[in-house]
Amino acid sequence: xxxxxxxxxxxxxxxxxxxxxxxxxxxxxxxxxxxxxxxxxxxxxxxxxxxxxxxxxxxxxxxxxxxxxxxxxxxxxxxxxxxxxxxxxxxxxxxxxxxxxxxxxxxxxxxxxxxxxxxxxxxxxxxxxxxxx
Amino acid sequence: xxxxxxxxxxxxxxxxxxxxxxxxxxxxxxxxxxxxxxxxxxxxxxxxxxxxxxxxxxxxxxxxxxxxxxxxxxxxxxxxxxxxxxxxxxxxxxxxxxxxxxxxxxxxxxxxxxxxxxxxxxxxxxxxxxxxxxxxxxxxxxxxxxxxxxxxxxxxxxxxxxxxxxxxxxxxxxxxxxxxxxxxxxxxxxxxxxxxxxxxxxxxxxxxxxxxxxxxxxxxxxxxxxxxxxxxxxxxxxxxxxxxxxxxxxxxxxxxxxxxxxxxxxxxxxxxxxxxxxxxxxxxxxxx
Numbered sequence: 001x002x003x004x005x006x007x008x009x010x011x012x013x014x015x016x017x018x019x020x021x022x023x024x025x026x027x028x029x030x031x032x033x034x035x036x037x038x039x040x041x042x043x044x045x046x047x048x049x050x051x052x053x054x055x056x057x058x059x060x061x062x063x064x065x066x067x068x069x070x071x072x073x074x075x076x077x078x079x080x081x082x083x084x085x086x087x088x089x090x091x092x093x094x095x096x097x098x099x100x101x102x103x104x105x106x107x108x109x110x111x112x113x114x115x116x117x118x119x120x121x122x123x124x125x126x127x128x129x130x131x132x133x
Numbered sequence: 134x135x136x137x138x139x140x141x142x143x144x145x146x147x148x149x150x151x152x153x154x155x156x157x158x159x160x161x162x163x164x165x166x167x168x169x170x171x172x173x174x175x176x177x178x179x180x181x182x183x184x185x186x187x188x189x190x191x192x193x194x195x196x197x198x199x200x201x202x203x204x205x206x207x208x209x210x211x212x213x214x215x216x217x218x219x220x221x222x223x224x225x226x227x228x229x230x231x232x233x234x235x236x237x238x239x240x241x242x243x244x245x246x247x248x249x250x251x252x253x254x255x256x257x258x259x260x261x262x263x264x265x266x267x268x269x270x271x272x273x274x275x276x277x278x279x280x281x282x283x284x285x286x287x288x289x290x291x292x293x294x295x296x297x298x299x300x301x302x303x304x305x306x307x308x309x310x311x312x313x314x315x316x317x318x319x320x321x322x323x324x325x326x327x328x329x330x331x332x333x334x335x336x337x338x339x340x341x342x343x344x345x346x347x348x349x350x351x352x353x354x355x356x357x358x359x360x361x362x363x364x365x366x367x368x369x370x371x372x373x374x375x376x377x378x379x380x381x382x383x384x385x386x387x388x389x390x391x392x393x394x395x396x397x398x399x400x401x402x403x404x405x406x407x408x409x410x411x412x413x414x415x416x417x418x419x420x421x
Contacts, residue, residue: 018353019203022200022203026378026379029378030379032371033379036372036375037150049146050142050146051149051150051372052141052142054149054370054372054373055149055189055372055373056186057186057188059370061370063365078371078372081371081372081374081375082371085369085371085374086364088199088200088378089196089199089360089364091199091357092199092202093354093357095203096224099217099221102217111218111221111222111282114221114225118224118225118228121228121358122228122354125232125235125357125359125360125361126364127365128235128236128361128362129361129365130365130366
């Protein structure tokens, strides 16, 4: 890889990780949306259903790993969209994780500690969400 | 203007997805053309037009912020403008701020969120029209933390055709301001780049180009911290998030290709009027 204006190959790796993360999660969301819409056509016999049903605060959708797994195994389109959303949230964490290896390669201990701290906060955010809900 | 609750009962789920996706494309397109990101108009669209609970709107918006930031950061990192070390260092503050914000949404009322949103919209409108003036780059820094972590940087300025080396200072002030940016990002589901950039170029003496690129790099990580909390709390509704994320992403991709072909001044003036109208509407919704 050509090195230009201080941009190293490792930074290109980070960019690539982000691109792949966004591409995979978007694809899952598109497929999930397609499945959801096809299921909607076959199941919505009750024509009184407006979008308001799906956006109300009482509408249930999977938002934990076991619930996502069971939704997807039940061929739920929404389950696949949720998985895509989860991967989208994890993409920046992947970026941070890649950066740890970047600093490890340079034996830069202080920055490794800083980066691990950020990663721990990101992972902790899922736990915090459950605790305050 | 937006009192259409009765008409909304007639909108089918399929219509909703198509309309929201199209609006999100426009939001992503405009956002990338004026450099504000699409998040700033997604929450008003969801709450004012579709009468969706503001907390669910914030959840969907924060996800679109991650999507566009991950896309934008790709080009910036390749340009060599991003100060990766400073970005990661400041993310400690933005992510903790984002967690605080995600917690705060559970205790403060929806009305206050509307007021806050109105203020941030006004500030963003001001920041968009205000041309930032660069400060003289520092040749030396006495900031212990900046020197210990070697947060200083350099980039190649294609206009000046030379490499600009700069030193970073006032890291503690920078951390404090970044904490606030993280809180705002999580509370309102926006990227809060308009707060991150001055924290770097004004407070920490970084060049404007490096500040903007580093801010874009940080936005996704900041948003991910609150999105993690929102996700596990069930605030990211897939039915709302799917059209928003896909639409904003497509809009931002189109916008990045059109960036050179369009006169940004007209787009900015158009976006400015949108921001001002929406700000007033959000303020009145807060009063309701």
